Amino acid sequence: MTTGQKTGSGASGVSDSERLLFGGELAYDIGWDRHEGAWLRLGLWSMARQLPGLVGTGLRLARRADPRALRVVLASEVGRGIAQAVGLVAVNSVLGHILADGSTNERLTRAVPALAAVAVTAFVGSLLRSASTAATGALEPKVQRVATEQYLGLVHRTELAAIEDDEFHRLLDAARYGADSARRMIRYCTNTLNAAVSLIAAAGVLAVLHPVLLPLLVLMTLPSAWSSLMISRQEYLSFHAFVQHARAGLLLGQLLTQKEAAAEVRVHGIGPFLLGHFRNMAETSEREQTRLARRAARIGLAADGAGGLATLLTYGALGALLWGGAMDLAVAGTAVLAIRTGGASLDTLVLQITELHQESLFVADFERLCREAKARAIPAGGQPLPERLREVRFENVTFTYPAGAAARPEPTLHDVSLSFPAGKIIALVGENGSGKSTLVKLLAGLYLPDEGGGTIWWDGVDARTADRDQLFDRVALMSQDFQHWPFTFRVNVGIGRPELPIDDDAVKDAAAFSGADQVLDGLPRGLGTLLARGYRGGHQVSGGQWQRIGIARAKYRRAEILIVDEPTSALDAVAEQRVFDQIRSLAATTGQTIVLITHRLHSVRHADLIHVLKDGRVAESGTFTDLMDEKTATGDFRSAYLTQAAAFEATLPSQSTGPHDTLRTTP
Numbered sequence: 001m002t003t004g005q006k007t008g009s010g011a012s013g014v015s016d017s018e019r020l021l022f023g024g025e026l027a028y029d030i031g032w033d034r035h036e037g038a039w040l041r042l043g044l045w046s047m048a049r050q051l052p053g054l055v056g057t058g059l060r061l062a063r064r065a066d067p068r069a070l071r072v073v074l075a076s077e078v079g080r081g082i083a084q085a086v087g088l089v090a091v092n093s094v095l096g097h098i099l100a101d102g103s104t105n106e107r108l109t110r111a112v113p114a115l116a117a118v119a120v121t122a123f124v125g126s127l128l129r130s131a132s133t134a135a136t137g138a139l140e141p142k143v144q145r146v147a148t149e150q151y152l153g154l155v156h157r158t159e160l161a162a163i164e165d166d167e168f169h170r171l172l173d174a175a176r177y178g179a180d181s182a183r184r185m186i187r188y189c190t191n192t193l194n195a196a197v198s199l200i201a202a203a204g205v206l207a208v209l210h211p212v213l214l215p216l217l218v219l220m221t222l223p224s225a226w227s228s229l230m231i232s233r234q235e236y237l238s239f240h241a242f243v244q245h246a247r248a249g250l251l252l253g254q255l256l257t258q259k260e261a262a263a264e265v266r267v268h269g270i271g272p273f274l275l276g277h278f279r280n281m282a283e284t285s286e287r288e289q290t291r292l293a294r295r296a297a298r299i300g301l302a303a304d305g306a307g308g309l310a311t312l313l314t315y316g317a318l319g320a321l322l323w324g325g326a327m328d329l330a331v332a333g334t335a336v337l338a339i340r341t342g343g344a345s346l347d348t349l350v351l352q353i354t355e356l357h358q359e360s361l362f363v364a365d366f367e368r369l370c371r372e373a374k375a376r377a378i379p380a381g382g383q384p385l386p387e388r389l390r391e392v393r394f395e396n397v398t399f400t401y402p403a404g405a406a407a408r409p410e411p412t413l414h415d416v417s418l419s420f421p422a423g424k425i426i427a428l429v430g431e432n433g434s435g436k437s438t439l440v441k442l443l444a445g446l447y448l449p450d451e452g453g454g455t456i457w458w459d460g461v462d463a464r465t466a467d468r469d470q471l472f473d474r475v476a477l478m479s480q481d482f483q484h485w486p487f488t489f490r491v492n493v494g495i496g497r498p499e500l501p502i503d504d505d506a507v508k509d510a511a512a513f514s515g516a517d518q519v520l521d522g523l524p525r526g527l528g529t530l531l532a533r534g535y536r537g538g539h540q541v542s543g544g545q546w547q548r549i550g551i552a553r554a555k556y557r558r559a560e561i562l563i564v565d566e567p568t569s570a571l572d573a574v575a576e577q578r579v580f581d582q583i584r585s586l587a588a589t590t591g592q593t594i595v596l597i598t599h600r601l602h603s604v605r606h607a608d609l610i611h612v613l614k615d616g617r618v619a620e621s622g623t624f625t626d627l628m629d630e631k632t633a634t635g636d637f638r639s640a641y642l643t644q645a646a647a648f649e650a651t652l653p654s655q656s657t658g659p660h661d662t663l664r665t666t667p
C-alpha cells in the first residue's frame with residue numbers, strides 16, 4: 001500500500017510541524033501490515049467468520065483472569081435470554097387468553113397463570129442481570145491486568161534489537177490499546193451474548209407465528225449493521241494511521257512540562273515554539289476527526305433511509321397478513337411485540353458486535369505483538385558457560401544495526417578480533433562513533449554478531465548458543481545512559497541484584513566504593529531518600545552524583561565481568577582518580593574482569609590491555625607501553641594521547657615534567 005492510499009484513508013497531508021520537528025510524515029503507511037490486516041477490507045460475512053476466533057481470545061484471557069467470574073457471567077446471560085424467551089411465550093399466552101371469547105372476568109382468570117409466568121421471568125431476569133453485572137465488573141480489571149502482564153512479560157524478554165525497532169514500537173503502541181480493549185471486550189461479549197439469546201427467543205416466537213416475519217426482521221436490521229461496520233473499520237484504519245502522530249503530539253505536551261526540559265524551555269523561551277507546533281499537530285488530528293465524523297454521518301444517513309424502507313415493508317407485510325385473514329389479531333399483537341423485542345435485540349446485537357469487532361481488532365494487535373515478542377524473545381536455556389572463565393574472545397566479529405530508513409546499512413563493527421582475558425583490566429578507546437559502546441553491548445550479550453559475521457567465544461562456548469541468562473548473570477553493565485531509577489537510593493543500588501532481597505550493608509559498602517557514600521550523607525532520609533524530583537519527598541542529585549550511584553550499582557551486582565562505559569565523564573578530578581583506583585583494586589582483589597571505556601587516555605595507563613577502535617575496526621591492541629612505542633605501534637593511540645597531554649601542558653603555567661606527571665597534576 002502506498003502513502004497515497006494512506007492519504008486516501010484519511011491523512012490530511014503532512015503538517016509543517018511534522019516536517020520541521022520530525023523530518024516528515026509521522027502517520028504510518030499502513031501497508032506494512034498488508035497481510036495481517038487483509039481481512040479488514042473484507043465484508044460482513046468475513047467479519048462474522050473472524051469474530052468467534054477473536055472473541056475466543058477475549059474469553060481465554062477472561063478464563064485465565066477469573067474462571068469463576070466468567071462462568072457466572074456466561075450462565076447468567078444464557079439464563080437471562082431463556083427467561084426472556086419464556087416471558088415472550090407467556091405474553092403470547094396472555095394475549096391469546098385476553099383476545100379469546102368469553103367474559104372479561106373469565107378471560108382475565110384464564111390469563112392469570114400466564115401473567116404470573118411473565119412476572120416470574122421478569123424477576124428471574126433481573127436477578128440474573130445483577131449477578132452478571134457484579135461478575136463482569138470483577139472480571140474486567142482482571143482481564144486488563146492479565147493482558148497487560150502478558151505483553152509486558154513478553155516484551156521485557158525480547159532482544160534489545162526488537163525494542164530499538166520502530167515497527168516493533170508501533171506494534172507496542174497499538175497493543176497497549178489492545179489490553180484496554182480486552183477489558184472492554186468482556187462487557188461487549190456479555191451484551192452480545194445477551195442480545196443473541198433474546199434475539200433467538202424472539203426469532204423462535206416469530207418463526208412459529210408466521211415464516212415470512214423472520215426474514216423481514218433481518219432485513220430491517222441489515223442497514224444499521226452495515227453502517228456500524230463501515231464506521232468502525234474507518235475508525236480503526238484511522239487509528240492505525242495516526243497512532244504515532246498522536247504519540248508525537250503527546251510528546252510535545254510532555255516536553256513542555258518535563259523537568260529535564262524545564263530550564264531550557266524557560267531560558268530559551270521554547271514554550272511558545274512547542275505550543276505552536278502542538279496546536280498545529282492537534283489541528284491535523286482534528287481535521288482527521290472531522291473527516292471521520294462527516295463520513296460516519298453520511299453512512300448513518302444512508303443506513304437510516306434503507307432501514308426505514310425495510311421497517312415499512314415489515315409492517316406492510318404484517319398488515320397484509322391481517323387484512324387477508326392469514327393471521328388473527330392475538331397473533332398479530334404478539335408478532336408486533338416480538339418484532340419490537342427482536343428488532344431491539346438485533347439492533348443491540350449489531351451494535352455490540354460492531355463494538356466487539358472494533359475492540360477485537362485491537363486485541364488482534366495485542367495478539368500480534370505477543371506473537372512478535374515471542375518470535376523475537378531472547379532464547380531460554382542454551383549451552384552452559386564454563387564455571388571458571390578464562391577469556392571472552394571476539395573472532396572476526398561483524399555487527400550491523402537493523403536497517404531503519406537506510407536501504408543497505410553499513411556494519412558498525414567490521415571483522416573485529418580481540419580478547420578480554422579474565423581477571424584483567426581491559427580498556428577500549430577510540431574516537432566518537434568508533435563502535436566502543438556497540439562492542440560492549442555485544443560482550444554483554446545484548447546483541448549477537450551478524451549471521452556469518454564471526455563468533456564471540458566464552459572460552460569454548462559460542463555466545464549465539466550460550467545460555468543467555470547465565471551470560472547476563474556474569475555481567476554488570478554501567479552504560480553511558482545507565483538508568484536513573486525514580487526510586488529510593490537503596491533501590492538504585494540494590495537493583496543491581498534484583499533477584500535478592502536488598503542488603504543495606506552491602507549497599508553502603510558499594511556506595512563507599514564509588515564515593516556515593518558522600519552523596520548518601522547529604523540525603524535527608526538516607527538510604528530511603530527518593531531520587532526523583534516531581535514526587536513528594538523526591539530529591540535531586542547531580543549528574544556526577546548519579547554516576548557514583550551507577551558505579552555503586554555495578555559494584556553491588558558482584559558480576560564476573562564489570563563493564564563501565566565512560567564512568568567518570570561527569571566526575572570531578574578527585575572523584576575520577578578515586579574511581580579509577582577503586583576499579584583497579586577490584587581486578588586485583590576480587591579477580592573481576594574490568595572493561596573500561598573512556599576518552600581520558602591518562603586513565604588507561606594502568607590497564608593490562610588496551611584495544612583501540614577506529615571506524616568499527618581494531619586499529620591496535622597492547623599495553624600502554626606497547627602502544628606508546630614509536631617503533632611497534634600504529635600511532636593511533638600515541639598521537640591521541642600526546643594531543644591530550646599537550647592540551648593539559650598548554651594550560652599549565654610552567655611545566656617541566658613529562659606527560660604522565662602532567663596528567664597527575666591535572667585539576
Ligand SMILES: Nc1ncnc2c1ncn2[C@@H]1O[C@H](COP(=O)(O)OP(=O)(O)OP(=O)(O)O)[C@@H](O)[C@H]1O
Pocket residue numbers: 164401402412430431432433434435436437438439
Ligand atoms: N541503537 C543503534 N541503532 C543504530 N545505530 C546505532 C545504535 N547505537 C549506535 N549506533 C551507531 O553505531 C555507531 C557506533 O556507535 P557507538 O555508540 O558504538 O560508538 P562509541 O565509540 O561508543 O561512540 P562515543 O565515543 O561517542 O560514545 C555510530 O555511528 C552510531 O550512530
